[in-house]
Amino acid sequence: MNINELIFKLDDSYSEDDFYYITSFLNALNTAGKSKNTIYSYFRDLKVFFDFKNNNELLKKIPINNLKPININIYYSYLVSEKGNSTISINRKKYVLKLFFEYLIEMEVLTKSPIPKESIIKSKSKVKAKLPTYLEIDEIQKINNSIMDYYKDKFAKSRDFFIINLFLHTGLRISELISLDIGDMEKTKKTDFLSIIGKGNKERIVPINIEELAKELHDNDNLIEKYLEYRYAMDTDDDALFVSHKGKRLSARYIQIALKKIISYSNIGKDITPHKLRHTFATHFLKNGANLRLVQEVLGHSSISTTQIYTHSNKQDLMDAMKKNNIKY
Template identity: 35%
Template sequence: MNELITQFIHYLTVERGLAKNTLESYQRDLHAYCAYLERENFTNLNETNRMQIMGYLLHLQEQGRATATLSRNLASIRAFYQFLLREKFIDKDPSVNLESPKIEKKLPQVLSVAEVETLLNGPDTRLPSGLRDKAMLELLYATGIRVSELVSLNLSDVNLNMGFIKCFGKGSKERIIPLGRLAIADVSRYLERGRPMLKKRGQEEALFLNHHGRRLSRQGFWKIIKKYAQLANSHKEITPHTLRHSFATHLLENGADLRSVQEMLGHADISTTQIYTHVTRSRLKEVYAKAHPRA
């Protein structure tokens, strides 16, 4: 089974060009599924049927896993079986006609413009690390890019004269996103006064560096945003994705069209972007309730 998983991941890497995090998710889900089958004495995938898949999903549910986790695991298992059938490793696909658990779409946490201002003003720009943190936070809010895309940026991906960045999203798809004047100013200050102080010996193409002079990691950025969330005394849970959600919501609230926001966020399907229209509607209700004398 492990060898088949390895072949499947190789196929996803070469043929589909999926992102590293997505590949790791598939691998983790499938190793857990196959370990379950082996405990149930199923060592041949050709002998499995829909009852084993349903049993595994029930097993996950009993462990208290969220509906979204169950749905993701089923998607991984279904894609695996489809690959095995296509490559003639199995005779039939037992995942056919299995319905995914219904996921309740939660509205993302969004900051107000004032809350964003407070968060972005947290870094001490007298320090090289403060200049870096300010530039990263401004860039996230200015572009709505994912944290993985932020820390993957190289110096060559930023064009401050033209006012845009180039990033590679899911499936290694390239997109160009415009930068606002404040983000341009803060990234410029970081490049002039912050990055040279963080850079150690040797060449480093990464835009954002840690205190060792190497590329900042996702985990490193998570610690940074948590630090400034505490400084902001926000009653909301602020994660690295919060600024992405706020970017999209504030654009739509101020008249941006859904297709443009979809392109900037790098969503393959516009239905993913449409959740932000629900956010703006709910915020309109809040404003109405507070402002209308007879609400």
């Protein structure tokens, strides 16, 4: 991760100390093995705080090691009243700021964190947990049909069909999918296991049989095999599994844009991203009988509490379960 590229985003309102503290914090995250996306996300949230501090007449005069809880509360109020941030966004910014100040304590810059304690008088209003958006089976079929119907380019059709269904049947993160090499798929076809290097550089194994997947998808045009044939025939030095017409590894942005077009063609009325395809995999995996620990392992979650967001049910699921499993006389 090139920390300097992020630091260049800071303007002249930042003091030398601020530059040093932020750079040091980002380097610590990098050393700890945090992903590029995580480091950028933390930097972005931290920048919101420092931009506010440096533009506030009261706070800009206060050195970082003299900040008090009341000063931080002014920032929290700003996030609500002026920025209009959601509760989820505010909680994330609070977490990053807390982590930053804890790091400064560890560095002996601070003796005590200025993060305010939660009020002893708890608010009655609770944040309603947002359930993950996922695709129903008929919506997945519409997406696959839209690829069949709207794509004229045979190479792009076979590649994007493969990409979408690999997301849906493995739960890969977009960063994991674009990092796959052609050699990974060769091993998978021999072993029926896909080896993934996920967050924190941890390896995990995801079972998948490519031939069985094609049958399950009723891939009568053999789009997955055709893509692999196209890929093997390409004259390119890039080892990537998924490439452009020019033989270059696809970027995350490229896949996000392609998926957006596919969703608009399919007319399913949902805002679907690659991460929501991951939600879809996890939700159906659980619905079809997998236990939470298995889902955690396949998704590469370090904590099972992260996996638990997929245990949502709809009213019909509850009704069916009650009829089937309730006390019988």
